[in-house]
Structure formats: structure tokens, C-alpha cells
Amino acid sequence: MKQKIVLITAGHTKEYIDPVRFISNDSSGKMGYLLAEESKKNGAKVILISGPTNLKPPKNVKVINVVSAEQMFAQVKKYFAKCDVFISCAAVGDYRVKKVSENKIKKTGKSLNLKLIPNPDILFEISKIKGSRILVGFALESEALIKNAKRKLKEKNLDIIIANKVDSMNSDKTTGAIITKNKIEKFRSIQKKLLAKKITKKIL
Secondary structure, eight states: OTTOEEEEEESBOEEESSSSOEEEOOOOOHHHHHHHHHHHHTTOEEEEEEOSOSOOOOTTOEEEEOOSHHHHHHHHHHHHTTOSEEEEOOBOOSEEESSOOSSOOOOOSSOOOOOEEEOOOHHHHHHTTOTTOEEEEEEEESSOHHHHHHHHHHHTTOSEEEEEEGGGTTSSEEEEEEEOSSOEEEEEEEEHHHHHHHHHHHHO
16 A cells, blocks of 8 residues: 555544434444554555544554544545545434524423434445445445445445444454455454455455
């Protein structure tokens, strides 16, 4: 990866409802941070766009902290033109609240209806301007793991997709498969650090 620029998204995003409440996805960010470390070890210049996490930033990696999906998308667009590899590892929220309350919403004991609107699909939008870059995505699934991941691989014009089972979230181990257009390599209960090495070798 020497002389290559690797752009990675990691962590989750938060979409605020009011100043203190938000909707989000459950993600520790471990996989994205490990991929950043592994890419750096292989000589790449790494740009890590991170949603909120409790992780220590990788050494010698440019880290850009964001909160919302729109903020993450803006930073991806800013740096994408410079990169050779884009790894979309973040758990980006699919929806956001149409109107964020300026003040804390008071509890009334009654039902509260929130109108949600779609967030930009970062990976899909970026795939439209892919060019010669390598695109790597992730699919977290609770059912039809391989089928759903293969569909995403095709729809988003990816070179590699890593399919993970939902029960691997926030764990140091994971089960799933690395999928390319002509190969499926399954893995079971392996350390995420080892998976990061496997993914990096696929990119190389």
C-alpha cells in the first residue's frame, strides 16, 4: 500500500431529536480502527472519518471526527477524490428526524410521533464516481447473510464486501464472509484484528 491513500469511515452516527436525545446504530467502531491501523502498517497514508467512539485514535493516522450522517458524507466527498481505496465501515444511520427540536422535548405521558426522512446513502452515492478506486463495504445482517451481501456488492459497485452477523456487534470476534465478484471466503468466530489483516491482503 505504499504511496496509496486509504479513506476509511468508522463508528456510528447520531441523529439528534432534541438537544439531549438522538437515534443511532449500535457500533463500537473497532473494525474500522483496526483497518486503519493495518493499512498504516502496510505503508498507506490513512484518513479515518470517525463517528463517536470510545476508541483511542490510531497512531500516525489523520482522524476526522463527525457526528451525523450528513457530516460524514460531507467529509467523504471532500477526501474521496484523493484516495485510492475507500473502506466504508461506519454504521451510518439510514434516517434522521425531519425537524430537530431546539429545546428538550418534555415528557407528557402521551405518545410521541417523529417524522423521519432518509439520510444520504454514502456508499451508493460515492459508487457513482468510483473511477479506478477500490471500494470496500460491509453488510451487517440478521438473515440471508450471503444473499443480502451479494446484492449490496452489485448494487453499490463494490470490489469487496464483508458480511457480518448481527450478533458479532461490539465483540472482538466476528462470523461472516469476505465476498468478491467471483469468490466467497467464509470465516467463523475470528478475531477482528485477524479479519482486518485478511481484508487488507484482499485489497493488496
